[in-house]
Amino acid sequence: MITLEVASEDLKSAYPARPFPVRHALSGHPLLTLPALAELARSLPGDRVEFNGGDCRPDQRPEDVRSVDMAPAQIVERIETANAWLVLKRVEMDPRYRALAEAALLDLARQRGFATLAQAGFLDVQAFVFVSSANAVTPFHVDHEENVFVQIHGDKRFHVYDNEDRALVCEEELEISPAKHRNLRYTPDYEVRARTFVMSGGDGCFVPYAWPHWVQTGGAFSISMAITWKSPRxxxxxxxxxxxxxxxxxxxxxxxxxxxxxxxxxxxxxxxxxxxxxxxxxxxxxxxxxxxxxxxxxxxxxxxxxxxx
Structure with missing residues (x-):
């Protein structure tokens, strides 16, 4: 079974420089249900889980992000009423989730004409699972890897921005430090430069390295997964x-x-x-x-x- 599919034209004309839509077969997978993710949240070390209130704005200041006074597994179990956002980081450390991520990327590698992840330049494969209440917002930020983002349950609007000219995010903001919060400055006039992917279960998108984005869930709780890798560059x-x-x-x-x-x-x-x-x-x-x-x-x-x- 093919886990991940991409239009051949997008692979020829867009990858890896521009975003494009993908389709996947991960929705409904038993490892990506709320009970399984609550179990996973209980097993992860404290620095592999991050969560906060879901009532953020794209321009949310880090110091104004609302905390949530629940344990991670409780948030997952109560996500329909918790008004929260949660990410389970580095879930590929669990062999079951690593197999899931690598199977999807191997499909992408084969569509590009490679037999293995290494041949395709898919190094340092990692995976992150997001569980969000309805209408939760992930504020404007960048990620320092290449990313296939897949929507498992619920709806999501993914706003991604061309930053090749550094007009939106300057070079200093792209520098990497654990002391820097993820949220970046944002103003509504950025939206004229956005490409918005409207996703339901089975949809996804490719996000190029360090392209800024912000995300909002729809009217029901959301489960999403980011499958990431780093090329030698x-x-x-x-x-x-x-x-x-x-x-x-x-x-x-x-x-x-x-x-x-x-x-x-x-x-x-x-x-x-x-x-x-x-x-x-x-x-x-x-x-x-x-x-x-x-x-x-x-x-x-x-x-x-x-x-x-």
């Missing part, structure tokens, strides 16, 4: 943008990627070496939390204050 860009954020935070303004190729190469090499030393420590949630706090300050662990855990 994206992996390098993310290392560079993380290094730039660290240096900027310490008072050293940084040029945009590609402006100074030699300096870029030095920063990427230094970040790669430093990350390789820290990575073994990140296997423990306690150490991940401590490392984030030590290197990036208390704001890096903001989601621990979102309600009862």
């Amino acid at each position: 994206v992996l390098r860009l993310n290392k560079l943008r993380a290094a730039n954020a660290i240096l900027r935070d310490r008072g050293f303004p940084q040029a945009a990627p590609g402006t100074r190729p030699v300096a870029d190469a030095v920063k990427v090499a230094a970040y790669t070496a430093a990350r390789s030393l820290v990575e073994p420590l990140r296997r423990s949630e306690r150490l991940r939390r401590a490392l984030r706090g030590a290197f990036f300050g208390a704001k890096a662990n903001y989601y621990y204050r979102q309600g009862k855990a």
Whole structure:
């Protein structure tokens, strides 16, 4: 059975530079039902779950996001009345969800003429599941990976914006730091540049790397899944943008990627070496939390204050 289908013309003319619609066969899958997701929420470490009130605006300021005083599994179980938004992060760490994500991406890879995910450049495959109450809004933000977003249950409007000229999100806002909240500045005049995908179960869309977007559910609760990967180019860009954020935070303004190729190469090499030393420590949630706090300050662990855990 084909899990994910894309029009051949979109693969030829749009991928990976422009968004386009997809169709999928994941709606109704037993792993993507509320009971299964409540069980998954109970099993995840605290920094793999994020939630807040669903009554946000596209331009919601981080400090004004409403908390929800429930445990993650309770939110999933009560999502029809909770007025909440929740994301289960890195669910591919569970082998069952990894198989689900990889099967979908393998369909995409084969449609592009490749036999494996690695041959297609689909590296660092991750998956995130979103459970939202009716009319909940995910504010304006960017994601630092390539993404197939699939709608499992309910309706959703996905507003995505061309940011190639950086008119909407500047280079500094694209830099990567755990201390920075996801929400970005937004004004209603951005809408003239939006492409809006209206999705129900079985629909989805491809979101290119770092394209800004905001999302709103329809009149019923929503379950969605983001299946993400990073190409070699994206992996390098993310290392560079993380290094730039660290240096900027310490008072050293940084040029945009590609402006100074030699300096870029030095920063990427230094970040790669430093990350390789820290990575073994990140296997423990306690150490991940401590490392984030030590290197990036208390704001890096903001989601621990979102309600009862």
